[in-house]
Amino acid sequence: MTSIHLLNGPNLNLLGRREPQIYGGDTLADIEAMLQAHAGQRGVALTCRQSNHEGELVSWIQEAGLAGAGVLLNAGAYTHTSVALRDAIAGSGANVVEIHLSNVYAREEFRHKSLIAPVCRGVICGFGKTGYILGFDALVALVALAGPPSA
Ligand code: DQA
Numbered sequence: 001m002t003s004i005h006l007l008n009g010p011n012l013n014l015l016g017r018r019e020p021q022i023y024g025g026d027t028l029a030d031i032e033a034m035l036q037a038h039a040g041q042r043g044v045a046l047t048c049r050q051s052n053h054e055g056e057l058v059s060w061i062q063e064a065g066l067a068g069a070g071v072l073l074n075a076g077a078y079t080h081t082s083v084a085l086r087d088a089i090a091g092s093g094a095n096v097v098e099i100h101l102s103n104v105y106a107r108e109e110f111r112h113k114s115l116i117a118p119v120c121r122g123v124i125c126g127f128g129k130t131g132y133i134l135g136f137d138a139l140v141a142l143v144a145l146a147g148p149p150s151a
Contacts, residue, residue: 007071057085
């Protein structure tokens with residue numbers, strides 16, 4: 001069975017109350033439930049995790065990558081700062097789709113640079129919670145194309 005890990009980074013636990021004019025009114029639990037329902041319809045196993053800690057995200061990316069699971073990653077602010085996340089993606093060989101709720105290119109200049117984008121398979125941003133569905137479907141297609149992990 002295809003396996004996808006949804007990893008959300010710092011401050012995304014505050015969705016619903018955090019700058020709703022930018023990030024929308026849904027909580028992270030709402031988004032995870034939406035995606036779990038979608039994954040169920042598609043017959044894909046989905047694991048959802050969130051952390052405010054960079055090292056924990058590093059460990060989860062490694063775990064998913066080494067297991068051959070695809071990763072849907074909203075790294076939050078670490079997108080713009082983290083060499084460690086970038087190295088975890090490159091080092092574990094994880095198939096990662098980077099997602100953002102907001103259109104980071106229409107915001108402050110410091111959000112225009114992603115350190116992880118060059119080692120991700122693609123980037124989706126600016127579509128709000130729908131981006132999680134779009135990223136998930138892209139990842140399922142990618143993981144299916146990649147086939148099972150080599151022994
Ligand atoms: C975000 C965009 C980031 O720049 C920001 O730091 C976040 C959320 C988004 O989903 O739009 O925490 O990743």
